[in-house]
Amino acid sequence: MTMMKFSVTILGSNSAIPAPGRNPTAQVVNIHDRLFLVDCAEGTQLQMRRFKVHALRINHVFISHLHGDHFFGLIGLISTYNLLERRTPLHIYAPQALEEVLHLQLGVAGTQLVYTLYFHPVDPSLHRVIFEDEVVTVETFPVVHRIPTCGFLFRERDRPRNIRKDFLDKEHPSFDAIRQIKAGDDYTNPSGKLYLNEAITFTRHEPAAYAYCTDTAYHEPLADYVKGADLLYHEATFMDSEAGTAEAKYHATAMQAATIALKAGVKRLILGHFSSRYDDLQPLLDEARSIFPESYIAMDGDIFKIR
Amino acid sequence: MTMMKFSVTILGSNSAIPAPGRNPTAQVVNIHDRLFLVDCAEGTQLQMRRFKVHALRINHVFISHLHGDHFFGLIGLISTYNLLERRTPLHIYAPQALEEVLHLQLGVAGTQLVYTLYFHPVDPSLHRVIFEDEVVTVETFPVVHRIPTCGFLFRERDRPRNIRKDFLDKEHPSFDAIRQIKAGDDYTNPSGKLYLNEAITFTRHEPAAYAYCTDTAYHEPLADYVKGADLLYHEATFMDSEAGTAEAKYHATAMQAATIALKAGVKRLILGHFSSRYDDLQPLLDEARSIFPESYIAMDGDIFKIR
Numbered sequence A, B: 001m002t003m004m005k006f007s008v009t010i011l012g013s014n015s016a017i018p019a020p021g022r023n024p025t026a027q028v029v030n031i032h033d034r035l036f037l038v039d040c041a042e043g044t045q046l047q048m049r050r051f052k053v054h055a056l057r058i059n060h061v062f063i064s065h066l067h068g069d070h071f072f073g074l075i076g077l078i079s080t081y082n083l084l085e086r087r088t089p090l091h092i093y094a095p096q097a098l099e100e101v102l103h104l105q106l107g108v109a110g111t112q113l114v115y116t117l118y119f120h121p122v123d124p125s126l127h128r129v130i131f132e133d134e135v136v137t138v139e140t141f142p143v144v145h146r147i148p149t150c151g152f153l154f155r156e157r158d159r160p161r162n163i164r165k166d167f168l169d170k171e172h173p174s175f176d177a178i179r180q181i182k183a184g185d186d187y188t189n190p191s192g193k194l195y196l197n198e199a200i201t202f203t204r205h206e207p208a209a210y211a212y213c214t215d216t217a218y219h220e221p222l223a224d225y226v227k228g229a230d231l232l233y234h235e236a237t238f239m240d241s242e243a244g245t246a247e248a249k250y251h252a253t254a255m256q257a258a259t260i261a262l263k264a265g266v267k268r269l270i271l272g273h274f275s276s277r278y279d280d281l282q283p284l285l286d287e288a289r290s291i292f293p294e295s296y297i298a299m300d301g302d303i304f305k306i307r
Helices: A044-050 A074-083 A097-108 A165-171 A175-182 A240-248 A254-264 A282-289 B044-050 B074-083 B097-108 B165-171 B175-182 B240-248 B254-264 B282-289
Strands: A006-012 A026-031 A034-040 A058-062 A090-094 A117-121 A128-132 A136-142 A150-156 A209-213 A231-235 A268-272 A295-297 A303-305 B006-012 B026-031 B034-040 B058-062 B090-094 B117-121 B128-132 B136-142 B150-156 B209-213 B231-235 B268-272 B295-297 B303-305
Touching: A006 A044, A006 A268, A026 A044, A026 A150, A034 A074, A044 A074, A074 A090, A074 A097, A090 A097, A090 A128, A097 A117, A097 B097, A231 A254, A240 A254, A254 A268, A254 A282, A254 A295, A268 A282, A282 A295, B006 B044, B006 B268, B026 B044, B026 B150, B044 B074, B074 B090, B074 B097, B090 B097, B090 B128, B097 B117, B231 B254, B240 B254, B254 B268, B254 B282, B254 B295, B268 B282, B282 B295
Parallel strands: A034 A058, A058 A090, A090 A117, A209 A231, A231 A268, A268 A295, B034 B058, B058 B090, B090 B117, B209 B231, B231 B268, B268 B295
Antiparallel strands: A006 A026, A006 A303, A026 A034, A128 A136, A136 A150, A150 A209, B006 B026, B006 B303, B026 B034, B128 B136, B136 B150, B150 B209
């Protein structure tokens, strides 16, 4: 059995103004070797080079909202893919207005893409599945910011269940029956005996989930959208002493991020999107850990492993 | 007398695909403490931070053409200026189509600039002065690329001449007469004696000039536009062994850059805009120096001083 990966690589941990060593927002989510790019600030392609992310393996890009520190690097990445003669289609999930921005920039440069760019408009106000394949689903959910913004939830799909060996040895079910049991069906043997699915199967692990919430004000209903996630990235632009500034700018504090993590019962919390005013991030971490001990600071280049 | 600066700081020396340590094109020209930004690839604001360029002192930006590796960093810089609450107006000189690109991006982000952005459309096909103040003029001239592109010539203006002390001691001219002599007039004394201006004045130095030619194919008439410049930046994307590729892509080779430098009689040549295929740039330098010894390689962070 191959090892199933599920990890998040931080390419940019800062808010809009870059700070030394802290680029604005971007990250790569690796789920079973599928690479998903989440937001794409200016300089993201350079960060990929620095942190050895194989850019050409990214086929799907998710943009949370159209503030520049979340998408100004996308046109550069699209252009570099073209110069590298990418062949695989690239799928972009973002608010509709981005499509015109990208096309206008390609147009003024006289660029004809040699690969196909699929633009999937996302309505950030909706809670819905916007992507699924055989191993993962990606949901949007609305967060609260100055312009329409969504969070993303990356969730492994239920995998086929494994069948218990003692049952197989006793009943010798047909191939068709095995397929149905793995898909979750109960089994009735030729003499009419019923076996409930949970009695004859097991899973190696429960599906894991990663939730991404930035940029957003403190908003209690977010806890429901991200409930039980294995890992939550929640913005923590400010310390709680700046809660007024945070509220006015529709951003959150480290304390508020930890409060959402606590209410949602997630396993671990990553704090990110820090204001450039903070050279030392330890106080933000201390603040979050005072109520949610499993809090961590996002630093450019960090890899958070879920599996 | 304050020292008059004239220098060029390389913020990006590479062609479109970033190479390790080599960002795409941008540079800052400092003329008597006026800072001019020339082209602005993705990551330019980060390069400014790295190389201690005081970004807020830049009031004028010149964009040679609308390939992304020459302007994708501009919207990020404009946005960061806004977050830093810049007050001084910013002037952008660029092909007309860029104005819509910038406004569209500010529009989708819901950004209201707190400073004034003046957009000055440039027709890259013309040879003309597009900027002048009391100490410098900036000219465009057409170069030859896949899309309309111009070079820039930064030239110090003639400064008022200094008057020789022996003349002053002898003739004691009036303040008005002194002003006219400094501006270049001859002088006739009350008894009708004529002094030619060059006999009674001197300059500390001749006006210096810096010429910028990228991106461009080899094009002999460029030598006329940049004739006698103290410093010439000319793209050298390829080695001469790749002259066919260079021609097909409307780029130049190191040999061709040196040829323009030689024909133009410039004092020094900077080679730049290197293809990412070259890890080692020494062969490009050797090639240029074989016919123009005063050739230099542009490296990110390099400062070339004219004064």
